Amino acid sequence: MTISVKLQTLTPFWTGNVGKICDRVRETGIIGSLRWWYEAFVRGFGVYACDPTHSDCQGFSSCKVCKLFGCNGLSRGFDIRVEDSTHPEKIVDQQVVALPNDKGRRRSKWYFSPGHEGLLDLKITPTRCNEEELNGLKIVLKILELWGAIGSRTHLGYGVFQCINEGGEYNLSTEEIESGLANFESGNRTSNLPDLKFFFFSKLKLDGDFTNCIKRLENSLELRYDLRQLFREDNKLRYDIMGTIRGERRGSKIFISRVYQVREINEMRVWGWIPQAIENRSEVVDRIYEKISEFDQNLEWREFDSKRDKYGKASDVPTFVKENLLEVQI
Ligand SMILES: [Zn+2]
Numbered sequence: 001m002t003i004s005v006k007l008q009t010l011t012p013f014w015t016g017n018v019g020k021i022c023d024r025v026r027e028t029g030i031i032g033s034l035r036w037w038y039e040a041f042v043r044g045f046g047v048y049a050c051d052p053t054h055s056d057c058q059g060f061s062s063c064k065v066c067k068l069f070g071c072n073g074l075s076r077g078f079d080i081r082v083e084d085s086t087h088p089e090k091i092v093d094q095q096v097v098a099l100p101n102d103k104g105r106r107r108s109k110w111y112f113s114p115g116h117e118g119l120l121d122l123k124i125t126p127t128r129c130n131e132e133e134l135n136g137l138k139i140v141l142k143i144l145e146l147w148g149a150i151g152s153r154t155h156l157g158y159g160v161f162q163c164i165n166e167g168g169e170y171n172l173s174t175e176e177i178e179s180g181l182a183n184f185e186s187g188n189r190t191s192n193l194p195d196l197k198f199f200f201f202s203k204l205k206l207d208g209d210f211t212n213c214i215k216r217l218e219n220s221l222e223l224r225y226d227l228r229q230l231f232r233e234d235n236k237l238r239y240d241i242m243g244t245i246r247g248e249r250r251g252s253k254i255f256i257s258r259v260y261q262v263r264e265i266n267e268m269r270v271w272g273w274i275p276q277a278i279e280n281r282s283e284v285v286d287r288i289y290e291k292i293s294e295f296d297q298n299l300e301w302r303e304f305d306s307k308r309d310k311y312g313k314a315s316d317v318p319t320f321v322k323e324n325l326l327e328v329q330i
Contacts (some may be wrong), residue, residue: 001131003124003138005170008103010260011216012115012160014090024095024150025084025116029151031076033159036194037140037148040273044196044304045317046187055157064185068133077129080138086118090213105225112217115151115158135180140170142327145170147201147302148271155243157220157258160269177326181318186254186308192275195326197317200285200303201271204296206259210266216259223295224256230287254288268295 035052042049050057050066057066059073072078115206126134141163143151149159150203163170172180190197212215224242231238238244243252254272261267270292274285289308293299303309304320311327314320322328 001126001134003122003134003246004165005122005140005141006164007120007122007145007150008085008164009117009120010160010162010262011149011258013086013120013161014113014115014153014156016153021065021282024084024152025086025120025296027080027212029080030082030122031069032152033144033150033154034137034140035065038068038137039065039198040194040199041136041140041184041321041323043189043191043193043241044199044321046189047125047185048187048189049191049193051193068129068137071223075128077127077133079125079127081123081125083121083123084116086116086120089117093325094227103221104123104198106154108225112156112219115153117147120161132179132183135176136170137180137327138176139180141169143321146327147203147269147325149255149269153256154253157217157256159258160257168214172326174328177322177328181321184318186199186316186318189295190276194273195275197304198274198276198281199271200288200301200306200308202269202299202302204270204292205268205298206268206296207264210259220258220297223268223292224254224269225276225296226291227254227256227288228289235279237284241272241284242272 013025015026039049041050048063050063055066055071057063057071060067062071062074068077071183088253089188124134125136145161145163150161151159153159206219208215228238228242231241239246239250241253243250253274254270257269258267259266272288273286274281278284285303286308289301301308302311302324304317305313307313309324311324314324
């Protein structure tokens with residue numbers, strides 16, 4: 001019943017220690033990331049998941065997420081082991097990247113700390129959790145592989161990966177998918193915390209030569225710059241969506257990968273969540289969609305209950321996960 005899979009980096013992993021340096025890939029960074037996404041899934045399916053920063057969850061009377069990931073008085077329901085065969089990435093020019101001053105973009109410098117590239121052997125073994133929960137976790141990992149990233153600083157482009165197992169690609173069986181979807185149950189709650197119903201996922205194909213690692217970063221920075229500019233007249237909205245380190249620190253709700261190569265195609269992915277509480281939410285998502293489309297007219301876009309999703313408007317969340325995100329017809 002153990003999940004055993006290798007993660008191959010497409011963009012470097014970043015999991016920092018207390019000194020904010022990534023000296024190796026840490027289990028805690030992987031677990032933190034899996035938990036954040038598992039929460040978004042539980043809420044997406046309409047079920048309560050506590051806010052881990054203000055949680056009252058305790059022991060067996062806790063929310064669905066704490067039951068699996070542990071909380072006060074309850075250990076984690078699974079054991080996780082990471083065998084780290086990665087190495088520090090080589091970034092030229094002391095990790096400083098200057099955004100080119102074209103298309104009216106202001107020149108600015110970005111500092112990157114090196115992440116780790118290579119192979120990570122991941123083993124997840126149940127200690128208390130059941131098979132459905134483990135399959136739920138497998139679905140989350142698969143969606144991260146297809147549409148997201150893992151570890152810390154994913155908003156800065158780290159942590160895109162490909163799963164590999166003995167037979168090549170890591171695919172889930174019909175039984176694993178059905179069981180994993182059943183694990184998330186169904187309710188009718190919505191939340192202003194990360195909730196899959198309010199996420200979008202996109203992939204862009206890019207033309208050009210990206211053999212230089214700085215070039216792979218530049219596109220990502222240009223898009224981030226352009227998205228910030230979209231909301232330049234409205235500071236509150238901009239800080240809400242793109243994050244800020246001014247005043248009350250807020251994390252970015254938009255995540256933009258670096259350019260990576262997969263099947264000889266240069267690709268970049270952008271995903272994020274715009275809470276339902278954001279005023280004119282649909283219009284905001286539309287502006288983001290239009291801006292990202294400028295980088296690739298034929299971009300792939302996934303979004304629950306939305307006509308922007310060219311794959312089709314899914315009527316319920318399990319169908320959306322199965323057909324639009326996992327792209328399987330059962
Ligand atoms: Zn909880």
